[in-house]
Amino acid sequence: MPVPEIAGRLRVSHNAVYVWRRRWLADGAAGLASRGPSGTGCRLSDAQLGAPRLLSWRVRSRTATSRISAGRWPGWRT
Structure with a gap:
């Protein structure tokens, strides 16, 4: 087959x-x-x-816990 x-x-x-x-x-x-690249x-x-991965995991888990304990899920507007 031709190129x-x-x-x-x-x-x-x-x-290519x-x-x-x-x-x-x-x-x-x-x-x-x-x-590979x-x-x-x-x-x-x-x-x-x-x-950085460890730090970002801690920040995400604290944020998620605080939102749930406050009775709000991410994305809800009160």
Whole structure:
């Protein structure tokens, strides 16, 4: 099947199809597997990544508890 037809059917650029074809010929199906996002990796440590999640969980749980104990659910107007 010609590259322009493949690109048209999949609505991608011709270049993308050429890249896929090169990867297929070089490595088969494994060559088409996702390689993840490009660019540099994250420079934060595991501790730095975990801290905001913990903090946001505490804030959400306190907010939800206070709304429920006050007899109001989020989104209700009194």
